[in-house]
Amino acid sequence: MKKSYKIDVDCAACADKMEVAAKKTAGVKDASVNFMALKMNVEFDEGADAKAVMQDVRSNCKKVEDDCEVFI
Amino acid sequence: MNKKQKKMLIRIIVSAVLLGLLYGLGEVQILPPNGPIRFIGYMIPYAIIGYDILIKALKGIRNKQVFDEAFLMAVATIGAVALALYSGSGDYTEAIAVMLFYQIGEWFQSYAVGKSRRNISELMDIRPDYANVEKEGILEKVDPDEVEIGSMIVVQPGEKVPIDGIVVEGTSTLNTAALTGESLPRNVASGDEIISGCINETGVLKIQTTKEFGDSTVSKILDLVENASSRKSKSEDFITKFARIYTPAVVYAALALAILPPLVNIIILGNSAGWSIWIYRALTFLVASCPCALVVSIPLSFFAGIGGASKSGVLIKGSNYLEILSKTKTVVFDKTGTLTQGVFEVNGIHHNDISEYQLIEYAALAESASSHPISKSLQKAYGKEIDRNRVTDIQEISGNGVTAIVDGHSVAAGNDKLMDSLGVKYIHCHAVGTIIHMAIDGTYAGHIVISDIVKPHSKEAIRKLKHAGVKKTVMLTGDTANVAQSVAASLGIDQVYAQLLPADKVAKVEKLLEMKKDDKEVLAFVGDGMNDAPVLRRADIGIAMGAMGSDAAIEAADIVLMDDDPMQIVKAIKISRKSLRIVYQNIVFAIGIKLLCLLLVAVGVANMWLAVFADVGVMIIAVINAIRTLFVKNL
Numbered sequence: 001m002k003k004s005y006k007i008d009v010d011c012a013a014c015a016d017k018m019e020v021a022a023k024k025t026a027g028v029k030d031a032s033v034n035f036m037a038l039k040m041n042v043e044f045d046e047g048a049d050a051k052a053v054m055q056d057v058r059s060n061c062k063k064v065e066d067d068c069e070v071f072i
Numbered sequence: 073m074n075k076k077q078k079k080m081l082i083r084i085i086v087s088a089v090l091l092g093l094l095y096g097l098g099e100v101q102i103l104p105p106n107g108p109i110r111f112i113g114y115m116i117p118y119a120i121i122g123y124d125i126l127i128k129a130l131k132g133i134r135n136k137q138v139f140d141e142a143f144l145m146a147v148a149t150i151g152a153v154a155l156a157l158y159s160g161s162g163d164y165t166e167a168i169a170v171m172l173f174y175q176i177g178e179w180f181q182s183y184a185v186g187k188s189r190r191n192i193s194e195l196m197d198i199r200p201d202y203a204n205v206e207k208e209g210i211l212e213k214v215d216p217d218e219v220e221i222g223s224m225i226v227v228q229p230g231e232k233v234p235i236d237g238i239v240v241e242g243t244s245t246l247n248t249a250a251l252t253g254e255s256l257p258r259n260v261a262s263g264d265e266i267i268s269g270c271i272n273e274t275g276v277l278k279i280q281t282t283k284e285f286g287d288s289t290v291s292k293i294l295d296l297v298e299n300a301s302s303r304k305s306k307s308e309d310f311i312t313k314f315a316r317i318y319t320p321a322v323v324y325a326a327l328a329l330a331i332l333p334p335l336v337n338i339i340i341l342g343n344s345a346g347w348s349i350w351i352y353r354a355l356t357f358l359v360a361s362c363p364c365a366l367v368v369s370i371p372l373s374f375f376a377g378i379g380g381a382s383k384s385g386v387l388i389k390g391s392n393y394l395e396i397l398s399k400t401k402t403v404v405f406d407k408t409g410t411l412t413q414g415v416f417e418v419n420g421i422h423h424n425d426i427s428e429y430q431l432i433e434y435a436a437l438a439e440s441a442s443s444h445p446i447s448k449s450l451q452k453a454y455g456k457e458i459d460r461n462r463v464t465d466i467q468e469i470s471g472n473g474v475t476a477i478v479d480g481h482s483v484a485a486g487n488d489k490l491m492d493s494l495g496v497k498y499i500h501c502h503a504v505g506t507i508i509h510m511a512i513d514g515t516y517a518g519h520i521v522i523s524d525i526v527k528p529h530s531k532e533a534i535r536k537l538k539h540a541g542v543k544k545t546v547m548l549t550g551d552t553a554n555v556a557q558s559v560a561a562s563l564g565i566d567q568v569y570a571q572l573l574p575a576d577k578v579a580k581v582e583k584l585l586e587m588k589k590d591d592k593e594v595l596a597f598v599g600d601g602m603n604d605a606p607v608l609r610r611a612d613i614g615i616a617m618g619a620m621g622s623d624a625a626i627e628a629a630d631i632v633l634m635d636d637d638p639m640q641i642v643k644a645i646k647i648s649r650k651s652l653r654i655v656y657q658n659i660v661f662a663i664g665i666k667l668l669c670l671l672l673v674a675v676g677v678a679n680m681w682l683a684v685f686a687d688v689g690v691m692i693i694a695v696i697n698a699i700r701t702l703f704v705k706n707l
Binding site: 016 | 312375
């Protein structure tokens, strides 16, 4: 399952960090962050609960880049 | 400017004024040259401008994310303040100025990126906000998503067509500029197909929808453009990897610069350590090292390039394709519909025993089941309604023609291969065009010459492609060698392969791909999307043209030209070349200046001010350069 989320972040390097953090989150198969479009595309593992996983993604992103937001 | 940016701007101005004031007070000796009052005075603007950076650096340390920009800046400025305290110089200006300039840079970057993000989204703003659904004579505005297939919608003059459909009532002219970049209006009348995203200009149109909003042209295009920059180019990957290695590397280099030379001084040379000199250099080194210029300007260049391209009707499905396209050395064209209009006309009838009209009638009836442009032109020449009851047993022989029973006679219509296979002796034709030999009841009945018209800009497009650096142009066609040669010669195409079946085209492209001398040379295939999907996929880069409304083409191609003008191909290549040129300029410029500054700092020639330029100045120049990719109008 693939989903796209709006994000807010100020710098391109920070967007890259968010991508790495999102990829490492359990339940995420693949993730890509598009800094210019301010979008995060997430592909979830089979059977994962997208909402719960996104909460983890959000907190993991906050850990690496304090000044960011993922709109779930 | 958003709220965050406004707040930042105020902080920048307040701290800059305060800093100037403190400096002035120091000059006229109201503020003591050192001591706690001076320290506290200077710490006020420092706190105003840098508190968020300091907090972010602390949080970073707590979350084990030490090597980021905030950390670099915090260490450099705190270090500079500490050095001023330690040496008793009381020169805090530098530390605060560094923080100030860093914040100015960040502010500018955020402003520029935000602005171009908005500009580009406006360019691509073809999303309709509502659809007027007619219910019992009353118009109701609803979300396009809620309109079911087969609904009646009304589009007033000045409104966007929200959903694909067929016009049932009314005539109007459509402005397709948002889709094609071409401002020539199109006329529609009842019975015509209409695609979403066009703007209705003159009359009221009643449309029966044939698709859901999600499947309509406008949604497909938006989807494509919005996801475009998610497919990252090699340059972007390079920068990401570079930054991941680079930031820790410079931090360690700065650490080494602070510690090693003093140790060498003490232990080997026996001199005094000179700690403050080397720590100062290390801090300056940190300021200069910030990689933001690269990290922000490269994706910005690609984003702006894709945005500018879509404005002119060239949809690029990803940054990677924009990058590959710039290296195009061979362009392979499909002939029909790409270089020629694909509109065929009957131009002559030769060697016929029966009347011309009757021959056309037989041909049109035999071909009645086919939607091939050739059959359409026969039907057009026939001019009457086709009575399908008169035709039975239609057999299409791919690449050869058709056989059928018409009014009890067996009719064969096709090329020389078909005649050979039927054992019918045919008369060779000297006219240029597609020749349809006819056999009725096994005897030759003459042939019909049909020819296609070359598009007005094809020749100029081929010439300009050569100008833009394309080395070889190739044309593939299912047509006869005779026709192919004459078209190729009139357009100036280098190589021609004729009489190809759709499957042969894939094989030919594969062969051309093998013939490339260098993997870096790119082969692009341009087709009109009809039957070319496999070839579009097989080529290094597939370009579908005239794709308004053709879903298969939008899906199979890497680049979609909304218009069917071959000049668009030239434009697409020029846009990609320009974008890539700017990307390389920025990479070389930013890395070059950075390395030079780092070197100067390390040997002690440069001070903190130059370091600030290396950081902020380079970034601002790179961003401005990147924004240039947006302007593609005059390419």
